[in-house]
Amino acid sequence: NAGVTQTPKFQVLKTGQSMTLQCAQDMNHEYMSWYRQDPGMGLRLIHYSVGAGITDQGEVPNGYNVSRSTTEDFPLRLLSAAPSQTSVYFCASSFLGGSSHEQYFGPGTRLTVT
């Protein structure tokens, strides 16, 4: 059981480039989400999904796209990278049923945009 995996671990982009951050989970969780973590601002929700084919915006969605074609994968796309998107990105997942909804986090992707 690998849990939540993210690739790449590190990435450097030039302004205007596009890329996709990958996230996968093998726990059959319905709920998946993306956060960014910035000093002094904590973790902020970018986008989330409650199941395949269903996505919604979080607190800071501008400049990012997501899709959820399978239960396991939830990629985050940066359409045209900007220096303001320099951050550490975390993917998380959880069950929606039951009473717990405990969130499990991936190891993160550290992105620098120059």
Added chain:
Amino acid sequence: KQEVTQIPAALSVPEGENLVLNCSFTDSAIYNLQWFRQDPGKGLTSLLLIQSSQREQTSGRLNASLDKSSGRSTLYIAASQPGDSATYLCATSGSRLTFGEGTQLTVNP
């Protein structure tokens, strides 16, 4: 909009001390509250989850309490060790997870 605050922002203690980390939130309509640990340059590791109907949860030397009516949770760490040094984050779960900014804990040998 839910706001989560953690006090203190940083804490330094000698090894062996018992300590309490505080978390407060503005909206008591939460589904659960989760405490995480984050080591430098790493992801978040879930420590304890307290459901809204519960008052506390325990795991080893850790005990977390929840008082929804006052909008507060505490994380108690008994007999602290240098390996406990990390940033501790609390997060409330309602329609979405809302995080505090964390308490950076240093346990000195």
